Amino acid sequence: xxxxxxxxxxxxxxxxxxxxxxxxxxxxxxxxxxxxxxxxxxxxxxxxxxxxxxxxxxxxxxxxxxxxxxxxxxxxxxxxxxxxxxxxxxxxxxxxxxxxxxxxxxxxxxxxxxxxxxxxxxxxxxxxxxxxxxxxxxxxxxxxxxxxxxxxxxxxxxxxxxxxxxxxxxxxxxxxxxxxxxxxxxxxxxxxxxxxxxxxxxxxxxxxxxxxxx
Amino acid sequence: xxxxxxxxxxxxxxxxxxxxxxxxxxxxxxxxxxxxxxxxxxxxxxxxxxxxxxxxxxxxxxxxxxxxxxxxxxxxxxxxxxxxxxxxxxxxxxxxxxxxxxxxxxxxxxxxxxxxxxxxxxxxxxxxxxxxxxxxxxxxxxxxxxxxxxxxxxxxxxxxxxxxxxxxxxxxxxxxxxxxxxxxxxxxxxxxxxxxxxxxxxxxxxxxxxxxxxxxxxxxxxxxxxxxxxxxxxxxxxxxxxxxxxxxxxxxxxxxxxxxxxxxxxxxxxxxxxxxxxxxxxxxxxxxxxxxxxxxxxxxxxxxxxxxxxxxxxxxxxxxxxxxxxxxxxxxxxxxxxxxxxxxxxxxxxxxxxxxxxxxxxxxxxxxxxxxxxxxxxxxxxxxxxxxxxxxxxxxxxxxxxxxxxxxxxxxxxxxxxxxxxxxxxxxxxxxxxxxxxxxxxxxxxxxxxxxxxxxxxxxxxxxxxxxxxxxxxxxxxxxxxxxxxxxxxxxxxxxxxxxxxxxxxxxxxxxxxxxxxxxxxxxxxxxxxxxxxxxxxxxxxxxxxxxxxxxxxxxxxxxxxxxxxxxxxxxxxxxxxxxxxxxxxxxxxxxxxxxxxxxxxxxxxxxxxxxxxxxxxxxxxxxxxxxxxxxxxxxxxxxxxxxxxxxxxxxxxxxxxxxxxxxxxxxxxxxxxxxxxxxxxxxxxxxxxxxxxxxxxxxxxxxxxxxxxxxxxxxxxxxxxxxxxxxxxxxxxxxxxxxxxxxxxxxxxxxxxxxxxxxxxxxxxx
Numbered sequence: 013x014x015x016x017x018x019x020x021x022x023x024x025x026x027x028x029x030x031x032x033x034x035x036x037x038x039x040x041x042x043x044x045x046x047x048x049x050x051x052x053x054x055x056x057x058x059x060x061x062x063x064x065x066x067x068x069x070x071x072x073x074x075x076x077x078x079x080x081x082x083x084x085x086x087x088x089x090x091x092x093x094x095x096x097x098x099x100x101x102x103x104x105x106x107x108x109x110x111x112x113x114x115x116x117x118x119x120x121x122x123x124x125x126x127x128x129x130x131x132x133x134x135x136x137x138x139x140x141x142x143x144x145x146x147x148x149x150x151x152x153x154x155x156x157x158x159x160x161x162x163x164x165x166x167x168x169x170x171x172x173x174x175x176x177x178x179x180x181x182x183x184x185x186x187x188x189x190x191x192x193x194x195x196x197x198x199x200x201x202x203x204x205x206x207x208x209x210x211x212x213x214x215x216x217x218x219x220x221x222x223x224x225x226x
Numbered sequence: 227x228x229x230x231x232x233x234x235x236x237x238x239x240x241x242x243x244x245x246x247x248x249x250x251x252x253x254x255x256x257x258x259x260x261x262x263x264x265x266x267x268x269x270x271x272x273x274x275x276x277x278x279x280x281x282x283x284x285x286x287x288x289x290x291x292x293x294x295x296x297x298x299x300x301x302x303x304x305x306x307x308x309x310x311x312x313x314x315x316x317x318x319x320x321x322x323x324x325x326x327x328x329x330x331x332x333x334x335x336x337x338x339x340x341x342x343x344x345x346x347x348x349x350x351x352x353x354x355x356x357x358x359x360x361x362x363x364x365x366x367x368x369x370x371x372x373x374x375x376x377x378x379x380x381x382x383x384x385x386x387x388x389x390x391x392x393x394x395x396x397x398x399x400x401x402x403x404x405x406x407x408x409x410x411x412x413x414x415x416x417x418x419x420x421x422x423x424x425x426x427x428x429x430x431x432x433x434x435x436x437x438x439x440x441x442x443x444x445x446x447x448x449x450x451x452x453x454x455x456x457x458x459x460x461x462x463x464x465x466x467x468x469x470x471x472x473x474x475x476x477x478x479x480x481x482x483x484x485x486x487x488x489x490x491x492x493x494x495x496x497x498x499x500x501x502x503x504x505x506x507x508x509x510x511x512x513x514x515x516x517x518x519x520x521x522x523x524x525x526x527x528x529x530x531x532x533x534x535x536x537x538x539x540x541x542x543x544x545x546x547x548x549x550x551x552x553x554x555x556x557x558x559x560x561x562x563x564x565x566x567x568x569x570x571x572x573x574x575x576x577x578x579x580x581x582x583x584x585x586x587x588x589x590x591x592x593x594x595x596x597x598x599x600x601x602x603x604x605x606x607x608x609x610x611x612x613x614x615x616x617x618x619x620x621x622x623x624x625x626x627x628x629x630x631x632x633x634x635x636x637x638x639x640x641x642x643x644x645x646x647x648x649x650x651x652x653x654x655x656x657x658x659x660x661x662x663x664x665x666x667x668x669x670x671x672x673x674x675x676x677x678x679x680x681x682x683x684x685x686x687x688x689x690x691x692x693x694x695x696x697x698x699x700x701x702x703x704x705x706x707x708x709x710x711x712x713x714x715x716x717x718x719x720x721x722x723x724x725x726x727x728x729x730x731x732x733x734x735x736x737x738x739x740x741x742x743x744x745x746x747x748x749x750x751x752x753x754x755x756x757x758x759x760x761x762x763x764x765x766x767x768x769x770x771x772x773x774x775x776x777x778x779x780x781x782x783x784x785x786x787x788x789x790x791x792x793x794x795x796x797x798x799x800x801x802x803x804x805x806x807x808x809x810x811x812x813x814x815x816x817x818x819x820x821x822x823x824x825x826x827x828x829x830x831x832x833x834x835x836x837x838x839x840x841x842x843x844x845x846x847x848x849x850x851x852x853x854x855x856x857x858x859x860x861x862x863x864x865x866x867x868x869x870x871x872x873x874x875x876x877x878x879x880x881x882x883x884x885x886x887x888x889x890x891x892x893x894x895x896x897x898x899x900x901x902x903x904x905x906x907x908x909x910x911x912x913x914x915x916x917x918x919x920x921x922x923x924x925x926x927x928x929x930x931x932x933x934x935x936x937x938x939x940x941x942x943x944x945x946x947x948x949x950x951x952x953x954x955x956x957x958x959x960x961x962x963x964x965x966x967x968x969x970x971x972x973x974x975x976x977x978x979x980x981x982x983x984x985x986x987x988x989x990x991x992x993x
Contacts (some may be wrong), residue, residue, distance in 0.1 A: 018358075020407060032328065040321075041274060049244075053325050055361060055366035070362060070408060076373050082482035083414045089475055090406040105430055119475075193406060194472050 015068040020196035021172070021180050022087055023073045024112055026096035026105040030131045032047045032073050033162035034097065038172045039071065040044060041165065060173055062180050065187075069176060088119035092188070092196030093175045097129040098146075100159065101138040106145070113153060121195050123187050125178045128156075129171055134161040242824060243276065244283040246290050252277050253294075256303040270307065271318045278325040285330045292338050301344035308351055313360060316353060320363035323348070324390045327370045336374065340382035346370070349392040358405070365411045368397055372418035394419055394431060398435045398438050420490045422469045426574045428492040442484065443500045447509055447566065447573065449477050454529040462837035466664050466847045474833040477533070488543035504575060506550045508564045510534050513563045514557050515594040519578060522565040527602065532832060535622035547628035552597045555637040596637070603742035607749040610761040616742075616836050617764045624771050639737035740781060741771055744788055747874075748869045751792035758839060759850035759866040760826060773878070782878060789875035794796035796868040804862060811964075814856065816864045818886060821873075890965075898943055902957045906945070911938040916944065924959045933958060942982060944967050 023031040032052025036043055039056030052075040059066055072091070077083045086095075094116055098105040109128070116126060129148045143159060150157030156174060160167040182188050182196070190197050240247040255273045259266040277300070284291025304323075307315055330336055339345065349368065355361045375383065384391040397415045400408060416438075420431055453473045462468040484501060488494050512522060513530035520746060525533070534554075541547060553561050565578045569793040602616030623634060749755045773782070803810050834851055840854040854863040876883060898904060900923065912935040918925045924944065925931055934955065936943040942963055945955035961982030971977035 024248060036325070040275070042272075043279060049279070049286070051279065051327060051329050053321065054370060055324065055362060056321070057362060070407070071365075077414055080417055080486055082479055083410060083485050084408045085405070085418070085475075085482060086413075086479045090410065090480075178261055192472070194475075214841065 014066070016065040016199040017180070017183070017190070017200060018068045018070060018198040019176055020090060021069060021071040021093040021094045021095060021175065022091040023071060023095045023097060025095075025129075026099070026102075026108055026115065027075065028104050029097045029099040029102070030162045031095075031097050034095070034131060034160065034168060034171075035071050035193055036131070037162045037165055042066075043175060060176055062173070062177055065180075067180065068200075069172060071172070083113070085119050088116055088124075089121060089193045089194055090196050091120065091126045092179050093109060093127070094120065095127050095129050095171065096155070097131050098141070100130045100134050100141045100143075100146075101132055101135050105141040106141045106149075123182055123195065125156075125175055125182070127158065127171055127175045127178075130157070132158040132161060132163070133159040133166060134163045147186075151200065156164075162179055176185060242294055242554070244287070246284075246288060246294060249277070249280050249284070249291055249294055249349075252280070253298050253300060253303075256300070256307075260303075260306060262307060262312050262315060265530070267312065267315060268303060274304075274307075274315070274318045274322045276323040280323075281326055281335075284330055285335045292335050296338050299344075301339075301342065301348075305344060305347055305351070308348065308353075313354070317359055317363055320360070320367050321538075322555065324367055324370050327367075327374060333378075335389055336379070337382075340379065343382075344384065346390070346392045347756060349396055355400075361408060362405075365408050366402070368393060369411045369415055372397075372415040375418055375422050377422060377424050380422050380424045380427055384424075384427045384430065384527070386430075387431065391427070391434075394434060397432070401441075403436060412827045413640065417483075417486060417490075420487065420492045431534070431945055432496065433490055436496065438495050438502055440504070442480075443497075443504045444573075445479070446480050446484070446501075446505055449480065449524065450505075450509060450529070450533055451523065451573065453477060454525040454833070457529055458526060461835055462840040462845050462847070464556055466837060467834060467847075470836065476537055478540065481537055485491075485541040485543065488541060488546060494545075499548060500544060502549055503564070506537070506552065506561060507548075508566055508575060510537075511595055512565055513605060514554075514598045515562070516598075518559060518562070519565060521567050522578070523568050523573060527598065528611050528615050528836060531599075531602065531612070532836060535615065535618045535832065538619070538622040538626045540628040544628045547630060550628055551623070551626075551633055553631065556593065556596075558592050558594045563697060567669075570915060573605070598805050600738055600742050601686075603745050606746050606757060606761070607752060607755045609839070610746075610749075610757045611839065613746060614758070614761045614764065617665060617746075617761065617768050618832055620768050621771075622766060622989075638739065646765075652858050659718060666765060743772075747792055747871065749789055750871065751795040756839065756853060757867075758835075758852060760835070760871070762867060762870050763826060763850070766870050769874065770877065776863045784814065786878045787869050789878065793868065793871045793875055796864055796871065800864050800868060807861070809858075810861075813862050814865055817850060817862055818869060821866065823871045851965060857974075896939075897961055898941055898957055900960060903948055903954055904943075904945065904957060906936065906953055906955050911935065911936070931958075938963075940964075943982070 023035060025031055030052075032054055033050055035056050035156060036051060036053045039058045043051055045056055049159075052073075055069060055071065057070045059068050061067070072087065074084060074087050077087070079179050094118065096109065098109055113126070116124070128146060128150045130141065130143070146159065147157055149155075156178065157172070158167050158171050162168060179188070179197070183190060183215075188195055188197055190199060238251070240251055243247060251423065252273045255269060255936065259270055262270060281291060281295060284295075304319055308319060326339060327336075330339070349371070350474070353360050353364050369382070383393050393415070397412055401412045401416075402408055403412070418436075420428075420435070454469070456470065456473065457465075460470070486498055489503075509525065510530050510533055513525040514527055514534070517524060522564060524530075537550075563578060564575050567574050567576050599616050599619065604613040605611035623630065627853075629772075670790045687983040743765055746762060747769075750757050750762055769785070773785075776782075834847065838849075839853050840847050843849075845852060849859060849862060850866060854860040913962075914933060914935055916924060916929075916931045916933050918927055918929055918931075920927055933944040933946060934957075936945055940963055941955060942959075942961045945957050948954040948956050965983040967981045967983075969979045969981075971979060
């Protein structure tokens, strides 16, 4: 299926906060987290509809690249949106937010939309970071904030889609230069129904779409 | 619940999705649906997805799952599906593999997956990579695999006997892909590959990566040339700075990447030669020396100095940096054997003709590059761009982490750095020192005793530094005199020193360098100079770094004298407005707060000065990065100059600062605060009724409060008598008289309207 825009996201935050699980939960809901299995993935794509427009989201997890400055630097710059994730049951992951944010701000384009995510909201009993603290941090740094659970899927859709809405709004306002690929936004290909390379027309067929198999 | 699946109708789905039975069932689905059709596409996608899940479950709970997967060669099914080129299926297949390789925890499971060479067949499979979707999943797959590389797994990927390494070969094909995320992933994968410590693999890699490395350096050349062309023609407006920033970021990413590759032994040597012979020498050094050949492609000195400093700020590879820096510091133009030539849209590296008429006089001029650096300061009064980047170069030499201390000392760039314990490096700089001495460079001579003391101090410092940096890898066993292996050093004829006693100590300072730095200080004191405050700030920073090691009274005295002269000059300029200009104090405090709080980070801002100096606020640049426009900005700029020079002078004399920030009160007279109990003897009092007009600290509108006004030189104070102590009173309100406006009331002569502005506490707000 052709899309109007493609937005590239990155997910950042300490290891073990559940970045790759959030990603998989969003791009492929069929991995039911009910069984006691934690499964994650470092890349995923999914189509969403915003304002009647098909928008493709590509999400790149940056895990494991921290040792290469050249790589992290470049990743930041190629993204239109970033999900900055911490774990509400581990205070240290919250404490490291400032340095993540500094890095992101220094290397990204100034329009990048950053969403702050407090993950693992299902583990209320082990909570170490109050919701209000996350809210205050987000307010102070001008971020959108949400608590999510990759396990129960609570707010996962909203986190990714709200970020996309914000990027879309900025495009409408003319803030983003959509012709500059470095901004992490790509215009969709010219819709050509006769294209021989799009069998069935649905490139994301295997992902995200509601599947009735199980 | 059971449900029929597939075209055969003979498969029944077991209830428990996490069981060996379920995998058997899925295997059945794959077998029965070998040929992908419109009808079974969905079923297959779902089966592939479910396989990922059950394998992860098996990895953590039931070893027989992997046994079955292997036994039935299920990866072969994957390959067969792949060959049919159905996009959604291939996407799911790659994603299943990604999930598998990312989530399995047991090494044996990993080995199972990698055995039989199926993974290599998948890597080499000709996917439809021009489909964005497939490409993204494919490159993620390669990246995921590259994170699994280590000496134990490498032989699943690299076959020594057949000389096959599909992961490397395939990823090298993609380095120039038109999609940034793919290019970044390629770099990441290559870094992961070259870091694997395996001898036979390294031999293979060095052979196959040669062309890539060469193209990598050439892309650095191309990017630098492109940026230089842009800088020459673009105006200093926001849109252009944004574009420039994009280019600079690309360039710096590339330098970081090259720097990281240089840290890897497997590629360091060949890459170091390439970067030196294709970039550093023929492009950068050529551009900071007089032109020898009309055909040479040269950068503007400003761009060349900028790239040079960025390279030094990022790269720490010992050999590369030492070769480059010693050429820069000591060689003449004979060292330049090749140059870049433009032919239509392309660039070629060609040998430089030695007989060109232009060259006759200049090639033999010693220290050609170093002299060029000094030249950067000659024109600072009218155009400070070159001086700024000259300073930035000196700054980044000091910042470089490749043990360059001795090299710089030999060039009379005194700076306190970690002394190296590397014996071969000693030889190198010994000869360099000899070179310098041979040229009889005028240096500020210090007495022998002083010299010894300096050495001792440095020795002590070095030990401490050594402890701090103990985890920095030592570059051991460097081939002797590597600095000259690729450069024809002018000093080859010079005798090699026999002892290290002739080392100049770190307290030596090249007098011409000192003059060059002083010229900036001097220039800010002249009328109509076009120095931007940031240039002065950087100059002060560099001077401070140098002075930390220079143990020479004369240098200190001269500099202090210069600062004092310039400061007085500036003071006489701004002094005339202190009383005449209403907003003077406002502006001064503003700039002082800025001066105290905002220190420029030279590691990241460097590029903004590449474009021609902007001179209006319309350029959207803050004042200290541009030229002033109008009276206020000119005055503010002079205030900034004054603050910098004043600070430098105080640092030199060791004097503390008791005058700034501007305080209303001196140390004997403390200001009064609300709640204080004060003695009213000797004070004139005025009884009054206070009627607040709006809600404030004193009360709310409508109140009528009986207070006494206390006369004071600086404050407006309202008090209430203290009932417990006669002659004392409690302070209820204070305001600074300077913030107070008083107006009479036209209707009632006994009424005064008093407005006390809230104090904008700048320092607090900014902190």
